Amino acid sequence: MQTPSFKGTHLWDRLCWAKENLEAYQSDYRVVYEDSIDECAKILVPDPNWMACALQGGILPPVWVYHELAKDEAQPDFKKHTRGYLLHETEPVGAMTEEEAIEYLIMKDCPQSVWQDWDSGNRPKMVICRKEQLPQTREWRNAWRISSEIAA
């Protein structure tokens, strides 16, 4: 199905179109990351409807738009967004592969402190894996760490 020309269309309206016209896609990829040595590993799970938008192309804004909005919100005098138009008026990105979509999602939803230097320490802070590689039970969930086995 061809994506309509969405430039200038409110992102929420684009998501309405996607919900009606695209089939949700459950990705098997998971992103395991550690952003604090005092906390257990966190696992990012892609949303199936978002993944459908990423694979389709022409719907989602470039990831830098979210970074700009995050900068605005980090200002001490932030009250509400005044540059929301960046989400709606910036040319949408094209179709991504599943792997490219995961990279985009990492940059959108993981802390920058994790993905900017994920491999610069003694051990990796982030791993992209398949969900089958994660423990099949939730035992000791609150003590999970990235294992050297999965990091390799």
Added chain:
Amino acid sequence: MAGKIIADTIETGAGADISTSYVVNGSAKAWVNFTQISTQTVRDSFNISSITDVSSGRTFPISYTSNMSDGNYVGSLYQNAVTGTGYINFDNQYVGGFGSKTTSSFGERSYGSSGDIDSNAVELIIQGDLA
């Protein structure tokens, strides 16, 4: 985009009318239905890009695709704090948590009689203003 309708009011057959702003502002801006059992998985959603499994019973952030305008929006949360999904499966004499709201995400905590616990049914609706 084809099929666009621009209207300031909506009128019923009986002649009652309301401003379309009531409809636009009153619509849910995001919703999500997910499980925390095993590998956390989103069953279905709208305007959500990802969820993050933080630990038992805790999911944060749950991120928006289209950001909210500010952090003063509201949400309705149901979490059943057990492994079933039927209407008879719940342990919610304890209240789950909904908070850590920013314009890009929020968090959810499932809590039952045994403390933080993975819920098979976590259901959230978000209302407020979009950026």
